[in-house]
Structure formats: C-alpha cells, structure tokens
Amino acid sequence: MLFNSIDFAIFLPIVFFLYWFICRGGAIQQNVLAVAASFVFYGWWDWRFLILMSITIACSWASGIWMTNVRERDREKKNPKRRARAVMVGNIVLNLLILGFFKYYNFFAQGFADAFTLFGKELNPTTLKIILPVGISFYTFQALSYSIDVYREKLQPTRNAVAFFAFVSFFPQLVAGPIERATNLLPQFYSKRVFDYAKASDGARQILWGLFKKMVVADNCALAVNRIFEEHYAVGGSDLVMGAALFAFQIYCDFSGYSDIAIGTARLFGIGLKKNFSFPYFSRDIAEFWRRWHISLTTWFRDYVYIPLGGSRGGRGQKIRNTFVIFLASGLWHGANWTFVVWGAYHALLFVPLLLLGRNRKYTDSVATGRKLPTLKEFAGIAMTFVLVTIGWIIFRARDMRQTIEYMAGMCDASLFSIPIHGRVACLYAVIFLVIEWLGRGQEYAIERLPVKRAGVRWVIYGAIALFIATSSGASEQFIYFQF
Amino acid sequence: MKKFLIRVGVFGCAVAIAAACLAGGAYWMLSRASFKLPAGKHILVVGASRAECAVDDRIFASAVNVAQSACPYLYTYGVIRKFLEENEQLDTVIVSFHYSTLTENIDERWIFRESAMNYKIPLHLSLMDKEDLSLFSHRKLMLIKSVLNLPYRDVVRFILRGGKASYRELNIGRYLRLERDKLQEAIARREETSGERGLSIFQRDYLQKIAGLCKSRGAELILMTMPLYKPEVYGEMEKLNAYREAYLPDAKYMDYSAFPLADSCRGDIQHLNYKGAAVFSEYLRDHLSRDIALKYGTR
Known part of the structure; x- marks a missing residue:
C-alpha cells in the first residue's frame, strides 16, 4: 500500500477512527490495533512477506529475553557475557542470513561465477527467482539494533510481545523508515496514547x-x-x-x-x-551532507559498525579503513548492484580527506x-x-x-x-x-x-x-x- | 478531537471544491483557444515523434506540423477534427504511419499507462469528446487525476494574452528541432524485438476514424512513412504494407522510408535531426504534389 494511493487514503481514516474511538481501553488495545493495521498494510503487497517479517520480529524479541535470562544465570561466572553474546550473534546471523538470501543471493552467486571466469574457469551459478520483500532492510536493521542494545545493556528487554511487534512493524515507518531505535520508540508503546490536538x-x-x-x-x-x-x-x-x-x-x-x-x-x-x-x-561539505541525509541509517552505521570498529580513533590507516567499511556497507545496503558499492566508495573518497584534515565536523x-x-x-x-x-x-x-x-x-x-x-x-x-x-x-x-x-x-x-x-x-x- | 476532525474535513472539502472550480475554469479557458491557421497553410501534418522531427514547417511553409512524440491516433483524431472544423482551406492531412506505432504494446505505453494519461489527457482534453473519454472508463480514478492536471501554466498565458491565445499555447504538437546526431549509438543499443506482436485495436479504430473524418470533410488523407535508417532492416515495411491493405485500402500512401540522407542527418534510427528535417522538408515543399500525382494520377 503506497502512501500516495487511494488504498491508503481509505485505510488511514479507518485505522484512525478505530484507534481513537474504539480502542479506548488502554495501551494493549491500541497496540493490538497498531499491529493488526501494520500487518494489513504490509500484507497488501504480498501476504507471504508477513511470515518472514514475523520470524524476524519473533526471533529478535525472544533473543532479548533469552539474553537477559542467561546473563542472570551467568552473573557469577568468570565470563558472564559469553553466552549472552552468543545469543546476540545468533540472532544477528539469522537476520542477516534472511536479508542476505533475499537481497544478495543472486548478486553474490553471479559475482562468484564471474570471479572464476577471470581465472579461465566456467561456473554456472544457480540463480533463483527471488522476490525481494518490501522494506526488508529497514525492519531487519531496526530489529538488530534492539538485539544489540539489549546486549549492551542500554535497554531492558521487553516481555510485552505485542508492544515489540508494534515497535518493529508500526506501519508508518515499516517499509522505508526512519529506522527507529528501541530506546526511542518501544517505550512509547508501553503506555496509553492520548489524543493531542497540537x-x-x-x-x-x-x-x-x-x-x-x-x-x-x-x-x-x-x-x-x-x-x-x-x-x-x-x-x-x-x-x-x-x-x-x-x-x-x-x-x-x-x-x-x-x-x-x-x-x-x-x-x-x-x-x-x-x-x-x-x-x-x-x-x-560532504561531511555535513552525511549528517543531514538519511540520518537514521547514517547513525545506525555509526553506532553499530563504525564505533565498534574503532571509529575515528587510531592511526590514519585505521580511520581510512573504517570510513570505507561504513560507506561500502551503506552502499551495499541499498541493493545488490556494483553501482551501489561504487557509489559508497565514491562518497568514502570524498569524506576521507575531510576526516584526515580534521575538518569533518566543521x-x-x-x-x-x-x-x-x-x-x-x-x-x-x-x-x-x-x-x-x-x-x-x-x-x-x-x-x-x-x-x-x-x-x-x-x-x-x-x-x-x-x-x-x-x-x-x-x-x-x-x-x-x-x-x-x-x-x-x-x-x-x-x-x-x-x-x-x-x-x-x-x-x-x-x-x-x-x-x-x-x-x-x-x-x-x-x-x-x-x-x- | 472534534476540532481536529472538523478542521480536516472542512479543509478537505474546500480543497476539493477549489480544485474542481480550477479545473472547470481552466477547461473553459483552454477550449476557447483559436485553431485558425494562416490562409497559406493548407496541409496538416500529424502523428508521433517521427513526423514531429521530420517536417520543419518553416521550410515546408504550406504545412503546419502538429505532430507530437508518443501521440496515439486517439489524440491525433481530436486534433484533426478541431483543425478541419476551423480551417476550410485545409485540403490535405498527412498522418505519420509506422508499423512500430501500430502494435498492441503501444496501448499501454502511449494510452493507458498512468504517466501517459497524466501527460496527454490534460493537453488534449478540450479536443476530446465523450466517446474518446469512455476508453478510460476502467481507469476512472486515474482519469480524474489526469483531468485535474490541466496545463494551468497555459491558462495563465491565456489570461495574460486577454484570452486570445491559439493552439500553439496548448502544446498539442509542433515541429521539434532535434539537435542530436546519435545514429551509431542507437544502432549499437538497439534491442531486437522478438516474436510476433499483436496489433493495437485502438490505433486501428482511430486510424479508420481519421480516414472517415477526412473523407466526410473533403480533405485528402495521406499516410506517410517518414525517412528511416535502413527501412528494410528496421522498418517492418512488409507488415506495414499488409496492414494498410487490410485496414485502409483506400487511403493514399507515400513511402519515404528510403529517402536518401547522410547518416549525419539522423538523430537516431527512427528520427531525423534538424539537418535531415531541413533536407526532407525542402523535398516535400518542392516535390510532394508531383510525387502524389505520379503515384495516384491527378491531385
């Protein structure tokens, strides 16, 4: 369902009416409606996408609870975070596998075959007819950020499954962002929303x-x-x-x-x-452009990739490496095509001189x-x-x-x-x-x-x-x- | 909540009424445009981009070129009707005739695709009748959206000219001076059309309606194939001839597909650039009547 379609022009007033006039009991009712409306909104493209999204949401939700449980049990152990880390990594790997399969399988299969051709070997890759689920990169990243934040103990995991489903699948931002952080959005689903005219x-x-x-x-x-x-x-x-x-x-x-x-x-x-x-x-300048463009994705990469890699600390080589890593990852995030990778590298090339001269925050x-x-x-x-x-x-x-x-x-x-x-x-x-x-x-x-x-x-x-x-x-x- | 709903409702209604009034006023204004041609102009050139780029009506001065790229015969019909109504001196209508514009893929690309509707309907609305609009009955919402998208810039121009504007301000077609010289690039990229393509019933019906209209108004209809690069390869000439014999056996047909031109005169395979248009228009100016007489006897 597109925002600029007649379908949405009918859908929105109906949901608005139900939300404020029927679901007056409390946050649970409002959240249930938010999830139901989001599933209708997303399933409008293809109902099969709902299964995939539900797996991502359910696994991320369960991983949060699981991490807390193992952390509680391992508190006295020598390495108390080890098992929690394994749960987080497991969830990340699962989500990235789903994302990678649906978005990048054909790209890498073809790339692998092309690489073999360079060495004179012919390889016929098995490419699949895969339908790319709408907005998969957005909700996957949103779910991943929850998992990482819970591991880092920046956030208490929620046991409220409905609120968590509402957080990831909330229809206004489901298919093209902004990529929300659980720290900002999830708590809003815990309490009843009251209509505010302003x-x-x-x-x-x-x-x-x-x-x-x-x-x-x-x-x-x-x-x-x-x-x-x-x-x-x-x-x-x-x-x-x-x-x-x-x-x-x-x-x-x-x-x-x-x-x-x-x-x-x-x-x-x-x-x-x-x-x-x-x-x-x-x-x-380019550095300012990247602070103002697609802020939710840029800060996502900054917080979950760039800073863990060392950020702008360390030597010149490390700074350059980290910059290229996030720009290339950002490029590849946009799609399975070399043009996106080159686009990312191009921006990295523009950004690096500013970083090395210390003018990236001018x-x-x-x-x-x-x-x-x-x-x-x-x-x-x-x-x-x-x-x-x-x-x-x-x-x-x-x-x-x-x-x-x-x-x-x-x-x-x-x-x-x-x-x-x-x-x-x-x-x-x-x-x-x-x-x-x-x-x-x-x-x-x-x-x-x-x-x-x-x-x-x-x-x-x-x-x-x-x-x-x-x-x-x-x-x-x-x-x-x-x-x- | 009540205040919010009332305000949104009133705002929505006010915008809907204003949009309807604006579209109605614009339609009224545009339908008053004059289609009167100077006395010396007695030949009308219509069709799609091949004619648009091939006939420079400043050189071929007895003609007026109102062809427009991606223009199906549905809109061409309305243009011809209006010009014939307002110009008794028009005695010849040249209609661009190429096989690739007669196939069924044209229906979606030129008529029913939203971008096509959104662009063409506002320009031609004042020339269309109920029957023409009924073609879009299965796409009512898109039709309403297209109708609302009338060319308001043209209306402003009309108002500035005291309501005395002509068809030229409607942007329904004109000679397009093509600067490019990209024949080789176009050859290199040309994708082979595979398999048999069906024929467009809309293009066929409206072409036949154009023939009937010209006959009833006493104007001579000439189907014309504009110069192409290697028509034997790219022109599908046999299919075109078979089509003409099947559906328009009585119409006069002038085939200039093999008109000799240097490669530098071509914008690409199908279109002439301004150099080619100059050569071809000079030729039409000097020899069209003779060519018709040679092929069909006296004019």
Whole structure:
C-alpha cells in the first residue's frame, strides 16, 4: 500500500477512527490495533512477506529475553557475557542470513561465477527467482539494533510481545523508515496514547508537505529522469545534466517526502518518530551532507559498525579503513548492484580527506543562521557539495557501471551548451521547492511554522499546497527506497 | 478531537471544491483557444515523434506540423477534427504511419499507462469528446487525476494574452528541432524485438476514424512513412504494407522510408535531426504534389 494511493487514503481514516474511538481501553488495545493495521498494510503487497517479517520480529524479541535470562544465570561466572553474546550473534546471523538470501543471493552467486571466469574457469551459478520483500532492510536493521542494545545493556528487554511487534512493524515507518531505535520508540508503546490536538495537526501538516514533495516534485522529476536515463545515449549533454540534477531532487523529495508522511502519520497516532532528513542540499561539505541525509541509517552505521570498529580513533590507516567499511556497507545496503558499492566508495573518497584534515565536523550548525542569504563562501560550498553529490547520484541511478560511464561521457558532449528539451516543468517545481526549503531550513520540516502571523493566511497557504498536489502531481511512482 | 476532525474535513472539502472550480475554469479557458491557421497553410501534418522531427514547417511553409512524440491516433483524431472544423482551406492531412506505432504494446505505453494519461489527457482534453473519454472508463480514478492536471501554466498565458491565445499555447504538437546526431549509438543499443506482436485495436479504430473524418470533410488523407535508417532492416515495411491493405485500402500512401540522407542527418534510427528535417522538408515543399500525382494520377 503506497502512501500516495487511494488504498491508503481509505485505510488511514479507518485505522484512525478505530484507534481513537474504539480502542479506548488502554495501551494493549491500541497496540493490538497498531499491529493488526501494520500487518494489513504490509500484507497488501504480498501476504507471504508477513511470515518472514514475523520470524524476524519473533526471533529478535525472544533473543532479548533469552539474553537477559542467561546473563542472570551467568552473573557469577568468570565470563558472564559469553553466552549472552552468543545469543546476540545468533540472532544477528539469522537476520542477516534472511536479508542476505533475499537481497544478495543472486548478486553474490553471479559475482562468484564471474570471479572464476577471470581465472579461465566456467561456473554456472544457480540463480533463483527471488522476490525481494518490501522494506526488508529497514525492519531487519531496526530489529538488530534492539538485539544489540539489549546486549549492551542500554535497554531492558521487553516481555510485552505485542508492544515489540508494534515497535518493529508500526506501519508508518515499516517499509522505508526512519529506522527507529528501541530506546526511542518501544517505550512509547508501553503506555496509553492520548489524543493531542497540537501533535495531530502538526502531523497532518507534515503529511501535507511530504505529499507535496513526493507527488509534485519527485513524481514530476521522475517523468523526465526516467526518460533521460532510458535514452541517455540519444539525448544531448544539457539534457543529461538536467537529468542528473533532477534525479538529485527526485530521490531527495521521494525519500524525505516518505519520511515526512511517515513521521506525520505516526504523530496522528500519538507516536513520535525521529527526524530522517535535515535539509541536506544546504550542506557546505560532504561531511555535513552525511549528517543531514538519511540520518537514521547514517547513525545506525555509526553506532553499530563504525564505533565498534574503532571509529575515528587510531592511526590514519585505521580511520581510512573504517570510513570505507561504513560507506561500502551503506552502499551495499541499498541493493545488490556494483553501482551501489561504487557509489559508497565514491562518497568514502570524498569524506576521507575531510576526516584526515580534521575538518569533518566543521559545519555543525545550520547554514546562514539569522541571515536571509548565505555568504559567497557558503554558497560556493553548497553548490560544490551539490555537484559532488549529484555526480554520485548518477552512479546510484545508473543500471550498471557501463551506463554510468556512458552517461558521464555524454555530459561532456558539445551539446552540453544547448537548451535542454526534457524536464523544464520539473525544474520549475524543483526551484519552487528549493526556495520553500531555504525559507524553512531552521525547522523540523520546511512548513512547520510559516512566517505568517494571521491564521487565515496560513490556511490559504496550506490550501494552495493541497491544490498543487491535486492539480500538478506526476504519475504515481513507487517510492524509490521501497526496493531497499 | 472534534476540532481536529472538523478542521480536516472542512479543509478537505474546500480543497476539493477549489480544485474542481480550477479545473472547470481552466477547461473553459483552454477550449476557447483559436485553431485558425494562416490562409497559406493548407496541409496538416500529424502523428508521433517521427513526423514531429521530420517536417520543419518553416521550410515546408504550406504545412503546419502538429505532430507530437508518443501521440496515439486517439489524440491525433481530436486534433484533426478541431483543425478541419476551423480551417476550410485545409485540403490535405498527412498522418505519420509506422508499423512500430501500430502494435498492441503501444496501448499501454502511449494510452493507458498512468504517466501517459497524466501527460496527454490534460493537453488534449478540450479536443476530446465523450466517446474518446469512455476508453478510460476502467481507469476512472486515474482519469480524474489526469483531468485535474490541466496545463494551468497555459491558462495563465491565456489570461495574460486577454484570452486570445491559439493552439500553439496548448502544446498539442509542433515541429521539434532535434539537435542530436546519435545514429551509431542507437544502432549499437538497439534491442531486437522478438516474436510476433499483436496489433493495437485502438490505433486501428482511430486510424479508420481519421480516414472517415477526412473523407466526410473533403480533405485528402495521406499516410506517410517518414525517412528511416535502413527501412528494410528496421522498418517492418512488409507488415506495414499488409496492414494498410487490410485496414485502409483506400487511403493514399507515400513511402519515404528510403529517402536518401547522410547518416549525419539522423538523430537516431527512427528520427531525423534538424539537418535531415531541413533536407526532407525542402523535398516535400518542392516535390510532394508531383510525387502524389505520379503515384495516384491527378491531385
């Protein structure tokens, strides 16, 4: 069920009604409904996916209790954490095996065979027709973080299975995040949620903004981007540049739009989710970009991979190794394709110099705070970062590395200086969007607090955004991040 | 809770009413566009991208090119009807005719796919009648969404011009100057079409309707195959001829698929770039009448 579909437009009010008007008994009723609604939402794609998700959730829940039990029993032993660690590792291995099988089996089987071919040996790998369950990377990572946090004793394991199922499967964030931590989300399911007008209206506003990003900006960009990437060999250099720039807006508006709708929807049910994007295209360098892009995944990798590896401590070689490990893992997380791996390596290459020079935390504030416009230096930094990120998006979007190279070579054609044919309307929407984002860059999301005092004018602006969605949306594209 | 529900409900209703009013007003405005052509223009060129890129109507000055890429005959029919209604001087309608646009995969790609509906219906809505719209009866929600997506930018332009805008502002088609010169790249990437493809009944029906319309209005219909690179390889010419004989035996047909052009005149296998369009348009300007006379006797 897509957030921008009629199905969801019917589903959401029904669940909202049942949640606030029927399940008034307490947290248990609300959680049972949240789980049931989440299963309907997820099963809408394919009911078989529910089995897989249930296994992941059940194993992670049981591993938490098991870890606590063995830790209690082993408290007096010489190495009290040994068996708890084994349980945690077991759960991680199981989840990664499921993820690996469904997402990476064919990739590695083919890669293995290709490697043999290099040595003159022919190997016919058995590739399988595997359907990738929607959002498997998201809920698996969420479940894993619970298991690791319980092992690290940052979190008390829950015996409340319904609350735990609600935590992992909660439908607004189930298929494309934000990847929540149990420390933030799970306790919210322990107590009864009470309707809060301010929270709900803020949620509705964020949904509106998310829909605008997705349906007006991302879907209109997608029309031009799909065509340009499909016919990259036949279109001019200026169109290729346009295609790359529009894809930068498409992927941002698509994914952050989804996150806004997810966060807004959760707020309608009295649940707070973490911020996932923080105006990344106003970053002044790559390090700042990565603090503002897909925050929930970036911090996941930081906390569960980068820091355990030693983080930025140690020698120069160790720093470089750790940086490459998380960027390559992040790239591979996006999918089983070499383009994602190269995309990760490309960002690692951009990040490492900043890290080695100790400039990776140079910009921790918001750009042009207290000013309307950036300084020339800030503007140059923003523009340069956008160009570098956009080059990365070409690698990310391309079908394979061959297409990436051809696409980039095509951009250097003499036709680079001609007027682009494709994507002019999408470009207009992207510019309008960028201006609104700039004006609202200090907030949780761009239209959180409009700089207008009169309520009537604010309503007119919300109405105009809704009207834009109704009258200017592109064809409903599936959210890009569903495939991850 | 009550306050929240009331506000959301009122907001939703207000937006729905405003959207309906906006779409209605825009439709009214767009349907008032003038399709009147200058007196010297008596040939109408319609069809999809091959015609769009091949006929430069600044060179072939007696013609007006309103072909548009990925345009099925469903929309072409509405365009022809409107132009014939408003221009008595139109005596010839040239319709681009290529086999690859007659197969059933075109139905989904050009007519029923959401992106196609979302793009084409708003542009052509003011030229469509109930019967045309009934084709989409099984996709009502998408149809409503497409109708709401009317080209409001054009409406603004209309208003700025005091309501005196013409078909050119509707973006229903024009000569497209193709800059590219990528024939070799296109050859290298061409994927072989495997197996027999069925024929589109929608393309067939509307092509026959176009023939009937031209006949009833006294305009001469000419099916034209635009220049292609190696038509014997890429043109499926035998199938095209068989199709014409089966479904449009009375229509005049001019085959320029093998029109001689240098490779640098081609944007790709199927399309001419601006250099090719200039050569071909000059030829049509000077020789089309003669060619028709040679093939079919007096005009």
